[in-house]
Amino acid sequence: MTDQQANLLPNLTPTFTPLILSLIFFLTIIPSSQPLSSPKPHPMKYTFQPDHKTYGDMRITSLHRYAIKGLSGESVPNMKLNGGDGTFEDDRRFALLYDTSGERFDGEDPRWLHKENFLCAFTAPELLATLETEYRVETHDNNDDARRLLTIWNRKLGRSSTPILGPTDLACPSGREETSQYFTELCGRNVQCVVASDSDTRLSNRHSHQFGNTSSGVKNNEGDTRTIHIINESTVQQFSEAIYGKDSNKHLSATRFRPNIIIDNLEPWAEFDLIGKTIEVVPKIENVQDTPLRFRIVSRTVRCAGVGVDPLHPELGAIDIPNLLAKHFPQHGPYLGVYAVMENDKTTNACGGTISVDATFRIVE
Secondary structure, eight states: OOHHHHHTGGGSOTTTHHHHHHHHHHHHHSOTTSOOOOOOOOOOOOOOOGGGOOOOOEEEEEEEEOSBTTSOOEEESEEEEETTTOSSTTTTOEEEEETTSSOOOOTTSOOOOOGGGBSSTTTOHHHHTTEEEEEEEEOOSSGGGOEEEEEEEETTTOTTSOOSEEEEETTSHHHHHHHHHHHHHHHSSOEEEEEOOSOSSSOOSOOOOOOOSSSHHHHHTTTOOOOEEEEEHHHHHHHHHHHHOTTOSOOOOGGGGOOSEEEESSOTTGGGGGTTOEEEEEOOGGGOOSSOOEEEEEEEEEOOGGGSSOTTOGGGOOOOHHHHHHHHOGGGTTEEEEEEEEOOSSSSSTTEEEEETTOEEEEOO
């Protein structure tokens, strides 16, 4: 305190002296080069307005299957859903389990396991994004003798190059062993290609267990892991513009989020309003079915680091999807997309059916 400041003190009443002393001391120790600044204004946030949304028929723009959990999927014009399977044919039917994870998978009594136990997009996104895969099912007179062929290429070299694996038949133990050996060498850890199976020889046509990314099926479908993942193209577009801006050359692709079904003609985030509702497939005229397929929307999809790398465009680099969702759309948290399950009863989906691109969904209840 300076002499000039001290000379002011006798004129102050005892009640205010301690307060003034504290103020003078505080002002004395603050460097003049660091003035107090006003708080920065917060950016405008998106406001969820469900009352302003419309719910017309939703068009199916693309369909995707991921036979092996964590590997790139394939885009298909239509997809068969077998009665009782609960999801796309062979979707996430196989997985690459770390032998050192401490978790044991019993093919005869399969249980849901957290994705940290697998070689997948959550544990090794950059590595698996270097691979391009193809999976096809070749059926014969006896459908249970179908071959389930996996082929893998180096993504940079493309499919015109020699495959680095396959075609190998995942329907038989030798094909799964070959796949296990390849990924063990690739990642440097012991990996086992696992599948739910009631046979020591060839897999049957029945898809009884799905290696789901989350336990949504277990929690919302009476313990059944099988779900169908739906992404709204409009939501992804709005999220992409929030990150990169409307005029940027960069953009998020809906396929980054590993959906089974991509839809449009639905306002951004309106898919969350459909939770608990049932939607029905309205097929194209040439694919009319006697009984339309129905699905019940059961939950939102929580996002994780596994979608930080776009498997189709790994050159874009990794981004933190959960944090970006929380930053730009905090009202939705780290959620994007919804899970659906097949409505199975004596009159609906009992025999399965086929879903096609350009068909539509309508809300039925």
